[in-house]
Amino acid sequence: MTATLDHTAPTIERQFPPIRQMAMVTLALVIVGGIYLAAYLPRRAPFGPAVGLVVAADLLLLVNVVVLSRIKPFAWGTFFLVAKWALLAYVVIAGLLEYVFVTDHTRGHMLVLLTLMLATFAVTIPLILGFSVARYADPAPAPTD
């Protein structure tokens, strides 16, 4: 694919903190937690490892949000434009999965854990998508006095 791109000037991209990488680790932790719980069905998996994975995922998500919020300048308008629609889409998807768990009579701690996993999933993906677009967008011009 690069052969036909020779006549365009190579772009020196701005360097950012590893937002996407951290978000992918967050997703990986949630996915591993989900597989761990599913592998034990219909028995109940020991909660310790699953809780540990969710806590680790949420802490990493929190760190990621803090790191992201400190990036200056950044195209926040573009970030939120993408993230809000992605959030809507993934809330619908997470809602469908939650509906399946509820109709399957999942209750108690198990439902709380799965809901936390879905919530983490539904927030992380808009963060990845918003960042992936905003990193290439022009930051909003600084307000003039």
Next chain:
Amino acid sequence: MATVTEGVPAVGLTAEAPPRPSFEIVPLRGLPIVAIVLVGLVGALASNRLWALDFFHVAGGGLWTGIDLFVGFIVGPILGRMSIPARVEFSTRFMPKMLLVMPTLVIVTLTAGWQLARHLGNLSAVYPHHGWLVASYIIVGVMTLIALGLLEPANVAVLFELKKPEPNGERIGRLMRIFIFTAGITGALQVATLIIMSRLATG
């Protein structure tokens, strides 16, 4: 989503680039189709009809696998040999549709498959092929990570880049390479899933 005005020259790509076609990042006309599919899925889940769950799982999974393999191994290499203007024109027509099609297929396949397996008793740890099922969870987990962490962000970033008055051709090329490479990887993983599902379906 805003629409690029017909006739805006693709400045920054090539001097002789033709006007970029008008496009929406999210094709709004496709949303009712997505809604119909999701309502159908909820109907299948609520009614617990095995044929309906089987239909959504098999049809969704077949399309998901087929599209991944087709894009990764057929469209990708062809696209790589096209000129930049042709590649941009293809992307403006192709990528918005993928933004609706792929997430819909993924959620339909996985949700219906989960519920189908539950009804058939395949989720149980005492199921003779439980190991195969857990292997399929792991493969789907890896595919999800690649699709949500790399493929879809590249898809969306390309579309926003194409919306700019002066799209960066080199950046679009790089993002398209990520999109097609990851589609190829998920396609290859889909083959592994197909083998496992065929094994499970025949006992």
